[in-house]
Amino acid sequence: MSATILLQALLSGMTNGAIYALIAVGLTLVFGVMRVVNFAHGEFLMLAMYGGYLAWAHLGLDPIIAVVLVVPALLALGVGLFETLIRPAMRVPEINQMAVTLGLSLLLQYLALMVFKADNLLIVQDRSTASLWIGPVLLQMPQAIAALAAVLLLIGLYIVLRKTDFGLIMRAVSQSRDGAALSGIDIGRTYRWAMGIGIGTLGVAGPLMASVLYVNPHIGALFTLKAFVIVIVGGMGSFGGVLLGALLVGVAESVAGVLTTASVAAAVPFALLILVMLLRPEGLMPVGGGSRA
Amino acid sequence: MNRFLPAIVPSLLAAAIFAVCLGDPYFMEIFIHTALMGTISVAWNLMAGFTGLISLGHSLFFGIGAYVVAYGHIGFGLPPLVTWPLAVVLAAVMALAIGLLCFRYGLRGYFFAIATLAFSEVAFLLVSATPWLGRSDGMMMPSEDETLLYLQFLEKWPYGLMVLGFLAITLFVGQHLVSSRTGFYWRALRDNEGAAEALGVPAMRYKLIAFVVSAVLTSVGGAFFASTFAFVDPRSTLGVDLSIQLLVFSIIGGLGLLWGPLLGAALLIPLGELLRTAMGVGFNGVNIVVYAVLLMTLALLLPQGLGGWLKTRFPAMPRLGGKPIRQGDAVQ
Numbered sequence: 001m002s003a004t005i006l007l008q009a010l011l012s013g014m015t016n017g018a019i020y021a022l023i024a025v026g027l028t029l030v031f032g033v034m035r036v037v038n039f040a041h042g043e044f045l046m047l048a049m050y051g052g053y054l055a056w057a058h059l060g061l062d063p064i065i066a067v068v069l070v071v072p073a074l075l076a077l078g079v080g081l082f083e084t085l086i087r088p089a090m091r092v093p094e095i096n097q098m099a100v101t102l103g104l105s106l107l108l109q110y111l112a113l114m115v116f117k118a119d120n121l122l123i124v125q126d127r128s129t130a131s132l133w134i135g136p137v138l139l140q141m142p143q144a145i146a147a148l149a150a151v152l153l154l155i156g157l158y159i160v161l162r163k164t165d166f167g168l169i170m171r172a173v174s175q176s177r178d179g180a181a182l183s184g185i186d187i188g189r190t191y192r193w194a195m196g197i198g199i200g201t202l203g204v205a206g207p208l209m210a211s212v213l214y215v216n217p218h219i220g221a222l223f224t225l226k227a228f229v230i231v232i233v234g235g236m237g238s239f240g241g242v243l244l245g246a247l248l249v250g251v252a253e254s255v256a257g258v259l260t261t262a263s264v265a266a267a268v269p270f271a272l273l274i275l276v277m278l279l280r281p282e283g284l285m286p287v288g289g290g291s292r293a
Numbered sequence: 294m295n296r297f298l299p300a301i302v303p304s305l306l307a308a309a310i311f312a313v314c315l316g317d318p319y320f321m322e323i324f325i326h327t328a329l330m331g332t333i334s335v336a337w338n339l340m341a342g343f344t345g346l347i348s349l350g351h352s353l354f355f356g357i358g359a360y361v362v363a364y365g366h367i368g369f370g371l372p373p374l375v376t377w378p379l380a381v382v383l384a385a386v387m388a389l390a391i392g393l394l395c396f397r398y399g400l401r402g403y404f405f406a407i408a409t410l411a412f413s414e415v416a417f418l419l420v421s422a423t424p425w426l427g428r429s430d431g432m433m434m435p436s437e438d439e440t441l442l443y444l445q446f447l448e449k450w451p452y453g454l455m456v457l458g459f460l461a462i463t464l465f466v467g468q469h470l471v472s473s474r475t476g477f478y479w480r481a482l483r484d485n486e487g488a489a490e491a492l493g494v495p496a497m498r499y500k501l502i503a504f505v506v507s508a509v510l511t512s513v514g515g516a517f518f519a520s521t522f523a524f525v526d527p528r529s530t531l532g533v534d535l536s537i538q539l540l541v542f543s544i545i546g547g548l549g550l551l552w553g554p555l556l557g558a559a560l561l562i563p564l565g566e567l568l569r570t571a572m573g574v575g576f577n578g579v580n581i582v583v584y585a586v587l588l589m590t591l592a593l594l595l596p597q598g599l600g601g602w603l604k605t606r607f608p609a610m611p612r613l614g615g616k617p618i619r620q621g622d623a624v625q
Contacts, residue, residue: 037403085589092596094402095347099544099592102537107585110578221533225414228407236404263422263429270411270418274394277408281398 008137009258010251015139015147017250019212022150022205024227024234024242025157026198032174032237033194036086039101041227042220043108044199048074048206049215050116055207056123063123063207064145071203078199082192090191105221112217120214128211146208153204157197158239170194174237229269233276235283244284248272296472300464303552304457311457321449325521327562328456329514330538332463334546334554336510337539342548343471344503345483347402349536350391350409353416354384354508356531358515360426363525366434368425372442377516384512385505392504396497401486410533417531431526434519444520452521459517460555463510467551470506479503541584545591547598556600561587 027041048070055066081104089100123142130141161167172180173190181187213219230249234241249269257265276284295301307328314320333355340346358380365376395408421429437443446452470476478499481489490496519525529535539554546557565580572579595602 031403037407085593088593092593095341095540095548096544096592096596098347098403098406099540100589102540103585103588103592106537106581107589110581110585113578114582225410225533229411232404232407261422263418267415267418267422270415273408273411274415277398277400278394281400 004136005258006255007135009254011134011137011139012143013251013254014247015143015250016254017247018147018150018154019143019205019209020223020226020230020250021243021246022153022201023223024230024246025154025239026201027224027227028231028234028237028239028242029170029201030194030198031231033170034086034090034191036090036097037101037228038086038198039098039224040081040105040108040220041199041202042222042224043105043112044074044077044220045202045206045209045223046112046215046217046220047077047108048202049210049213049219050112050121050206051203052207052210053121053123053215056125056210057121062125063211064149066207067149067204070207071200074203074206075196075200078196079192081199082195086195087188087191105224109217109220116217118216120216121210122214123211125211140212142208142211146205146212149204149208153201154243157201161239166193226269229273233273233284235286238283238285241283241285248284297465297468299551300461300468303555304461304464307457307460307555311453314453315450318449321453323563323566325449325453325456327558328453328460329517330542330562331555331558332456332460333511333514334539334542334558335460335463335467335551336507336514338543338548338551338554339467339470339479339510340503340507341540341543342550342553343476343483344479344500345401345486346500346503347406347540348409348504348507349406349533349540350411350413351507351511351539352531352533352535353409353413354388354511355515355518355535356413356416356420356527357384357387358512358517359519359525359530360420360515361512362516362519363432363434364426366443366519367432372439373444373516373520374442377513377520380512380516381509384508388505388508389501392501396500399486410536413531413533413536417527417533420531421527427526429527431524434523436523445523452517455521456517459513464551464555466506466510471551475499475502541588543598545588545598547600547602547604549597550600550604553598553600557598560599 023041023045027038030041031037051070051073052063052066055061055069056063061069085100085104089097092100127141132139132141132144161170169180169185169190170193172183172185173187173194177187180190209215226249230242230245231237232245233248234243234245249272252268252272253265256268311324311328314324333351337348337351340348358377361380361383362373362376365371365379366373371379391409391412395405400408420426426432437445440446444451444455471479478489478494481492481494482496482499486496515530518530542557542561543554544557545561546555547553550556561584565584568580568583591598597605
C-alpha cells in the first residue's frame with residue numbers, strides 16, 4: 001500500500017469523523033442533560049436526509065439552503081418528541097425507556113418505508129462530482145461541504161455551551177438535576193431545549209449528507225450504532241470526547257477499509273469500543289476530567 | 294402450593310396449544326416459531342427482569358448455537374448430539390468472558406446494553422465477511438440418511454415436540470433459580486446493587502451466573518433453530534433485530550414474571566402473522582408498525598406488562614416468583 005492511499009484514507013476518515021461528531025454530539029447532549037439514550041436518534045437523521053432530498057427534488061433547493069428549512073423542522077420534532085414520549089418515559093424504569101425509543105426507531109423506519117419506499121435516493125448536482133486536491137490527495141466536494149458545516153456547527157455549539165447563560169443552565173442540569181432545580185432552573189424547559197437542540201443538530205447533518213450517501217428508510221440505524229460507539233469511546237456526556245471518538249472511529253474505519261474488506265471495516269468501530277472498554281472503561285475523555293457538554 | 298406452578302401451568306398450556314396445532318403444518322410452524330422465541334425471551338428476562346442487566350447482544354449466543362451446529366454438520370459431518378453440547382460450552386465461555394469484562398467496571402443499564410450490542414455486531418459483521426461461514430448468504434445443511442441422528446424429520450411436529458421440551462425445561466430451570474437463594478440475590482442486585490453488596494451478596498458471581506445461564510439457554514435455542522431449519526444466515530441468527538425482539542416480548546408480556554416474555558411472544562408473533570397475511574404482500578411493514586406502537590404504548594402506560602396487569606387484576610393467580618416492576622422503580 002502506498003503512502004498516498006494511506007493519506008487518502010486518513011483524509012476521508014477525518015471528514016467522515018467530523019460528520020460523525022455532528023451526529024453524535026446531539027446524542028451525548030441529550031444523555032448528558034437528561035440521562036436518556038435515544039435509540040431513535042439515527043431515524044431523525046434519516047428524516048432530515050429525506051427532508052433535504054425532498055427540498056432538492058421538489059423545490060429545487062440546494063442542500064445548503066435546505067438546511068435553513070430542515071433545522072427548524074427537526075428542532076420542532078425534537079421538542080415534540082420530548083413532550084409526547086420522553087417526558088412520560090422519564091417516569092418509568094430505564095428498560096422501558098429503551099423500549100420506547102427502540103419502538104420509535106422501528107416505527108419511523110417502517111413509516112418511512114411506506115411513504116418513501118425502499119428506494120435509495122441521492123442528491124445529484126453539478127458539484128457532486130467536483131473535488132478538491134489537497135496536496136496529493138483528493139476530497140469530494142459534497143463531503144468537504146458536510147465536514148466544514150460540521151466543524152462550524154460544533155464550534156458554535158461549544159461556544160454556546162461554554163460561554164452563554166443557556167449553556168451554563170445545560171451544564172448545571174447535567175451535573176446535578178436537583179441542585180439546578182434548587183437554584184431556580186426550570187428543569188422541564190431545559191430538557192425540552194436539550195432534546196430540541198440534540199435533534200435539531202441533525203437538521204444540519206441530514207440535508208448535506210443526502211448528497212454524500214444514499215438515503216433509505218434503514219440508514220438511521222447504522223448511525224445510531226456508530227453514534228453510541230463514539231459517545232462511549234469518548235466518554236458519555238463529554239463534548240471533547242465526542243470529537244476525539246468520532247475522529248478515531250472515522251479514521252479507523254476508513255483505514256481498515258483500505259486494508260481489508262468493507263464488512264470487516266464495518267466491525268472496526270465496535271472492536272474499538274470493546275478495546276476502549278478493556279483498557280479505559282471510563283472513555284477517552286471522561287466527564288469531570290475535561291470539558292463537559 | 295407447589296413452587297413450580299409458574300413453570301407447570303405455562304408448560305401445560307403450551308402442550309395444549311401444541312396438540313391443537315398437530316393437524317396443520319402451517320399452525321405448527323407458527324407454534325414452533327412462537328415457542329422458540331418465547332423460550333429464549335424467558336432466558337433473556339432472567340437477566341433483564343430479574344437481575345436488571347439488559348443485554349442487547351443476545352443474538353450472539355443464539356448465533357453461536359446456530360453456527361456451531363451448522364458448521365459442525367457441513368464442515369465435519371458432526372451430528373447434533375456432538376454439536377449441541379459444543380455450542381453450549383462455547384456460549385458459556387463467551388458469556389463468562391464478556392461478563393467478566395463488563396462487570397469488572399460495574400457496567401450497567403445503557404452502558405451494558407450497548408457493550409453487549411457491540412460484541413454481537415462484531416460477530417455479525419465478521420461472520421458476514423467469512424467465506425467458510427457462507428458470508429451474508431448463509432449456509433444450507435445437507436440431508437443425511439440417518440435422519441434421527443441428525444434430527445432431520447419430514448414433518449414439523451417432532452420439532453414442535455422438541456421446542457415444547459425446551460420451553461418446559463427453561464421454565465423449570467428458571468423457576469428453580471428465581472425461587473431459590475440465587476433468585477433473591479438477583480433481585481437484590483437489580484433493586485440496589487450497592488446495598489446488596491454491602492449485605493454480602495457476591496455481585497460479580499451472581500451477575501455472571503445470570504449471564505451464563507441466560508446465554509446457555511439462548512444458545513440451545515440457536516442450535517435448535519439450525520437443526521430445525523437446516524439453514525443459518527447472519528441476519529436471522531446474529532442480527533440486532535433478534536436481540537430487540539427479546540426485549541419487545543419481555544416488555545409487553547411483563548418483565549417481573551418468569552412467564553411474562555412467553556405471553557408477549559404468544560400474543561405478538563401470531564398477531565404479526567395475522568397482520569402479514571391480512572395485509573398481503575406490499576404492506577410488509579404493517580405488522581412492525583403495530584408492534585412498535587404497541588411497544589411504546591405499553592412501555593409507558595403499563596410498565597409491568599400485560600402479565601403484570603393480569604396478575605394485579607387476578608391476584609388469585611399463583612405466586613410467580615418476584616414482584617412485577619412497578620412504575621417508579623429504579624432499574625439501573
